[in-house]
Amino acid sequence: MGFPYQPHDREQAVLSRYFGDAGARSLDGWRQRGGYRALESALGMEPAAIVSIVKDSGLRGRGGAGFPTGMKWSFMKPGDGKPHYLCCNADESEPGTFKDREIMRWTPHALIEGCAIGAYAIGAETCFVYIRGEFTEPLRVMEAALRETYAAGILGSNAMGTGKRVDIYIHKGAGAYICGEETAMMNSIEGRRGNPRIKPPFPAVAGLFGQPTTINNVETLAAVPHILNEGAAWYKGFCLSNPKSTGTKLFSVCGNVARPGNYEVVMGFPFRDFLYDLCGGPVAGRSFKAVIPGGSSVPIQTMPEAEATLMDYEGFVAQGSMLGSGGVIVFDDAQCMVKHIGRLARFYAHESCAQCTQCREGTAWVTKIMERIEAGGGTMRDLDTLLELSENMTGKTICVLSDSCAAPVVSGIQKFRHEFEAHIAGKGCPLRATVAA
Amino acid sequence: MSADEPGTARETSPSAHGNTARGNGSQGASGEYQPVFVGPVRDELDRIIARYPVKMAALLPALWQVQEARGWVSEHSMAEVAQVLDLTPAYVKGVVTFYTMYHQHPVGRYFVQVCTTSPCGACGADDTVAAFLRHTGCADLGATSEDGKFTVIEVECLGACGFATPVMINEEFLESVTAEKVPDILAQLR
């Protein structure tokens, strides 16, 4: 639904059904809307049975990587005598993405219920919800909802009267994009710099505080109560294209589009219809030029690519990009791709944790070159240099921040080379020259 | 001293402040460092520590407590946090400097953060930043206005890209802030 929360009839509102409905925020309101039924039944089930249902639903991670959630949960070995942890990744920092924020603002109990079920399913008694520090309102809403939940005996040492312990705590971030990377998040919770860790060991073996840990995105966990309530087959039935991509997916849309906002569609929805029908197309008098469909870390799509895309994990890959976090950034014909790609590079240079050489030095260097080209000081040789640096920044570091910086640069030069060349030939931005004249 | 009186929020000049909640120096009238973790603040920290299997995990929350109490995180406070959590000050400083939301120097009474990452940049964020600088009288990004009231900075993605341009003023999160709206927003603060 576009801002301010006007649902579109082609949406499939599961997670977003109560966006804009302030009554859904309270515990009572949430219970009236069917809340905590799923948790109640989950606590009466064997954890393995929950994992099995989630596996059958086909639910995949909504944070970016798309790893099957049920399989991830099955890596947590029950009865190993160690404390297990669930981390909920609410560090939503990927430029273009703002769906988890809305889930927490409007339906905090959906997330709390999902966290509690997830924790129980993986044998964890403690769940940390890592919310980025800038999300002041989601933090307030989540804290209030947690207080209600504890007061009602839903959480704590005797969750819903079952004698099982489920504790959920909020851990507030403090300004670091990289803490959305799961191992960086664990370091951040432990009171360290948010440096990603080398894998192996994987979190399911040695994660938070060295114990078996699972990290799930907000949207992933929020979907779980619905899956338990309605069944795996129901969720799996949401599929318009590839059977490996099931369920509904929230897409955040921003940039130069008539109706920005969050839209929830069934996996495999045509991207063309999504952009022109649901989002209302470009603003008056303009036309679309490019789309970054899965948050700023994925390759840029040209409009022919975007318009041929079916919106699921495989569909975006088939059209030269990735579904990523589902943050759709749209640029229209008044925008300078060189400027925006340079600005994205600056974002990554700002956020690099400084561990790996290629990332620490490469993101900053690429930014300098991009900004020089944008300012009119570029040469054709710079383009070759950028591509070579990008190659050296891809697939060689502990995490993928460096790759993420390279992706828009490489796809930008490949798909919008004429804009780079125009900056070099005209010693500056042709769009700016037009405005000045 | 009332909150409206001008003054820079430097720990080294405690007399310029008094009792303002934000931007307050961490030194009392005597010039001695006044610890943050006493009374209810200390109790709160103890409750936080109990959530984690190791004390160190309370570091980010403890630094938030410091910033809430003092408006920024001074080296004195880093040393105090280190002492309270059995860490070294150097370790704490390494962590503080990693996270951009901890202020390592005093800031204006209203700390204005404007998102300028690409999606917002494509929707006029640069104009919003310029409007804030112009109307607050801040000479530059990161500089505090002469009346001590405002500090304006550009920040990376605030995670509300569909509501360009999001702006944070202290704890308040404003959506869809265009350059035209800036004077009204500031008028309400004054």
Place this chain on the structure above:
Amino acid sequence: MADAPQVSLTVEGRRISVPAGTSILEAAKSAGVLIPHYCYHPSLPVAGVCRMCLVEVEKAAKLAPACATSVAEGQVVHVHTPKALEARRGVLEFLLINHPLDCPICDQAGECELQDYTFREGRAEGRLLEPKRFNPVEDFGGDVLYVTNRCILCTRCVRFMDDIVKQPVLNVSERGDRAVIGKFEGEDLTHAWAGNVIELCPVGALLSKDFLNKARAWELDRTPSVCPNCTQGCNAILETRDNVLVRMRPRANEDVNKHFLCEYGRLNYRWMNEGRRVEAPLVRQADRLAAVDWDQAIPAAAAILRGKHALVLASPMLSNESLFMLSRLVERVGGRGVFQVERGPEAPLEGVPDLALRAERAANVRGAELAGFVESATPLAELTDGDVLIIVDVGGVQPALDASALARAAAVIVLGTTLPDVARIATAVLPITNPAEEEGTFTNLRGRVQRYMQAKAAPAMARPAWWVLSDLVGALGGGSSYFLASDVFAALATSRPEFAGLSYDSLGLKGALLAGAAEPAEVAR
């Protein structure tokens, strides 16, 4: 890991077998293949951040960091394929863009891993058109200077202080390309072992103030040695320039000091450069000491001793060889042997078992005890009227002697490096070398016998003490003389059961334990 099963793999075409859990980097090392690296250090926890050690592993999708990747059965590793070389060339380029090319004035030049790997695998030209980043030099306290601009953020220094010293006074501050190694105002690198960050730094970012601008690395002559400054017996390298010691650095020995050397040890080398030396044997003629040849000095000293008992004040800084000959002298003339030890506070290196700057500030206390010498706080109290007092002084920390007690001696013979006050009343002064000027062995507190080599020329006519003593014992009718330190050691090994079976060959450069001595790990805390 000793009990771990063996894993077979191929590195650069060489089939090798290593214990499971070994990193590819260490496995390659054992096959004689050096995989370039910066952040990895065998004595530190793995960080895997410099990404310099990327190698190609067959069937793996991505290049693997050799330091952080364990070997696997049947693995085929390629270090020098175009893909791996290009990745490392990329790392070198990234490291160099902001690294000042100030090698001509950098102390590290010539022993810099950034220079070495760039020479081997780097690009011939730079592509950065923008100005380089600039940060000021910072004094980290202790002996350490931080030249920020040269830092490659490998974090070896931070990990050393965190995990080995267990005193986290260094950090990584800021992030992205603004990141630097930081510390907290007022908390300096003053720990007794902090200076090791200088050697750990693979580039010229952490420098020794003591060595600053003193010499170019290629002008130095390097000699394997043992630190003489305490009983730990840390393996060391003595570095000289024009026959002057200018630096002492740790030499790796897993069983003694890993890769480390304490501040007290490393900076306490100047005494071995002492310039005011006894250059010739001196024999008292009437009321003055006259310079004579060794041919006259030895018989003169023998004459003084003949028919007398002697109190021998040995030095715990003497080699096993010299102590052995000294004990032979004591046996020959009859008498007693004592020694004094200077003591100071013990300073352990927390993260390494059984490694500390020991309280006893001389290398061979154990050796002196084995040779039959007894420690005494008041050695001259043992002096009986009419005895000859033999004082052996190697230099270094010198115990004070009670002058009034000296008067009881019938005669005083000094084997020394300098002319201390006591030498003024000596009947004969025989010039000897200090540990930097001779070859020999020390026995450390755990009974490890370790060789040290001659690092610089002996001054004028000075000779190793064992040589002087061997001639003296010979002159007193005590049998054959020795011409090589190894021969003395062989004699020692035959006549002292603790040294049985040991020889210079078997000691090598890492030493060996005395018969019956416990492994250090077994006596560790």
